[in-house]
Amino acid sequence: MRRRPYLLKRNAIIAAFRAWFAARDFVTVEGAALQVSPGNETHLHAFGTSEVGLDGSRAPLYLHTSPEFAAKKLLAAGEERIVDFARVFRNRERSALHHPEFTMLEWYRTNEPYEALMDDCAALLALVATTAGASHLVFRGRACDPFASPDRLTVADAFLRHAGVDLLATVDSHGAGERSRLDAQASRIGVRTAADDSWSDIYSRILQERVEPQLGIGCATILCEYPISEAALARPKPADPRLAERFELYACGVELANAFCELTDPVEQRRRFEDDMTQKQAIYGERYPIDEDLLAALPLMPPTSGIALGLDRLVMLAVGADSIADVIWTPVAEQAMTAP
Numbered sequence: 051m052r053r054r055p056y057l058l059k060r061n062a063i064i065a066a067f068r069a070w071f072a073a074r075d076f077v078t079v080e081g082a083a084l085q086v087s088p089g090n091e092t093h094l095h096a097f098g099t100s101e102v103g104l105d106g107s108r109a110p111l112y113l114h115t116s117p118e119f120a121a122k123k124l125l126a127a128g129e130e131r132i133v134d135f136a137r138v139f140r141n142r143e144r145s146a147l148h149h150p151e152f153t154m155l156e157w158y159r160t161n162e163p164y165e166a167l168m169d170d171c172a173a174l175l176a177l178v179a180t181t182a183g184a185s186h187l188v189f190r191g192r193a194c195d196p197f198a199s200p201d202r203l204t205v206a207d208a209f210l211r212h213a214g215v216d217l218l219a220t221v222d223s224h225g226a227g228e229r230s231r232l233d234a235q236a237s238r239i240g241v242r243t244a245a246d247d248s249w250s251d252i253y254s255r256i257l258q259e260r261v262e263p264q265l266g267i268g269c270a271t272i273l274c275e276y277p278i279s280e281a282a283l284a285r286p287k288p289a290d291p292r293l294a295e296r297f298e299l300y301a302c303g304v305e306l307a308n309a310f311c312e313l314t315d316p317v318e319q320r321r322r323f324e325d326d327m328t329q330k331q332a333i334y335g336e337r338y339p340i341d342e343d344l345l346a347a348l349p350l351m352p353p354t355s356g357i358a359l360g361l362d363r364l365v366m367l368a369v370g371a372d373s374i375a376d377v378i379w380t381p382v383a384e385q386a387m388t389a390p
Contacts, residue, residue: 053237056369056377059147059182063365066181067155067174075158076133079280083137087341088112089119090323091282092330094339095141097150103361112338113139115324116358117156117318119344122312125158125354126347133157133299135361146373147304150382153361156286164295164355167268167309168272171299172200174359175270178368187367189302198269198301213260216240217277218292220249225278227253254341273298280320284310299359309357316345 088096092113092323100108117136124132138154138162139323159166178209179187179196187194209217220231236243236252241259243252265271274297278286281294320340327337362374365380375381 053371056365056371057379059364059369060366060377060379063178063181063368064361066177067361070177071133071157074131076131077129079121079124079132079134081114081124081134081136081162082115083095083113083139084111085114085119086111087119087339087344089115090326090338090340091115092326092333095143095334110339115140116154118358119341120343121156121158121356122351122354123347125160125352126350129168130160130352131158136152136153143245144384146375147363149362152374152378155359156357157359158354158356160354162355164297164309164357167355167357168200168202169296170357171270171272171307171309171359174364175200175301178364180366182303182365184368184370187301187382188270188370189304190243192302193266194266195269195300196301196368199229200270200272202272202274204274208261208265208273209256212264213241213256215256215260218255221277221292223292226288226340227277227279232256253280262300262305263303266302266304271300273300281310282326283313283319285313294327301364302367304363304367305360306367307357307359309355312351312354314348314353314358316352317347319348320345323328 071078096112096115098110098112098179100110102108110160116138117134121132121134134156137151139151140148141150144150157170159379160389174195175187179185184196187196206217210214212259215235220228220235222228229249232249232252233243233247237291239260241256244253265273275293276296278292278294281296284296287293287295297309301309311374315356323340331337362377365377367372369377371377
């Protein structure tokens with residue numbers, strides 16, 4: 051099997067990562083894959099199922115899109131440093147960088163700033179390269195030195211540097227995006243927009259087309275200080291409530307990880323979840339339940355920083371594979387799709 055060398059390196063990387071977290075007093079946990087809510091982000095899609103009772107009754111359940119909700123309940127119960135090598139499931143996702151089932155490495159530090167997670171990312175990049183015997187991470191002709199210190203760049207600075215867009219000029223003092231202003235800047239730089247695009251749609255298109263391909267080239271990029279509207283689970287930045295304490299890690303133009311200072315206000319979290327589900331209903335004609343146990347747990351959580359890293363993507367870059375399917379032992383077979 052041509053993929054076997056990749057897969058053996060994958061095993062070695064996972065073993066090295068487990069040892070790294072154990073040496074830093076992280077408790078390895080295993081959040082249940084079946085949840086009452088798979089997550090409440092607008093553009094994430096779940097696999098649904100149901101639990102059948104002894105009397106034949108059915109209760110809806112979902113395969114989780116992230117172990118986050120389960121992890122936060124454990125933090126509320128008193129755990130302080132946890133890590134989960136979680137199998138997660140996302141529908142409507144398949145490409146060289148996406149797979150319906152994949153491994154998400156998610157870890158949390160209580161009473162520590164999210165800058166500590168930035169340091170974790172730098173250490174793990176070096177560890178994955180050392181374990182794989184790689185001097186560089188590579189993908190589609192782009193290379194990244196995993197031993198170099200990551201470049202820290204705010205989203206506003208990245209938009210200005212790579213797209214020529216003054217992003218914060220399109221956000222009001224409350225953090226709401228002003229669509230017409232961003233649409234005008236997108237048109238000026240030749241990024242296509244549609245009449246029914248929201249501010250968030252235009253923001254995402256500029257990010258994907260002009261900014262992301264330039265990130266993590268030469269050295270990794272930590273992209274931080276996201277607009278608050280693009281960080282549903284993060285705390286506002288104290289110095290500027292238009293922004294969130296969120297960062298993403300990029301290497302070779304590929305997003306690897308997403309991190310937050312976690313929001314612990316249940317009222318604000320409910321509002322954000324409901325807003326996202328309203329948008330999901332309008333766009334996709336479906337919505338997911340809100341996990342009431344999660345909302346009840348949030349006030350019990352200490353200040354926490356958390357991060358989710360796509361393990362398959364990182365392994366792919368370290369071994370020089372072309373697709374994450376090449377570093378998954380048994381990829382999900384592609385089915386012939388027919389229109390409903």
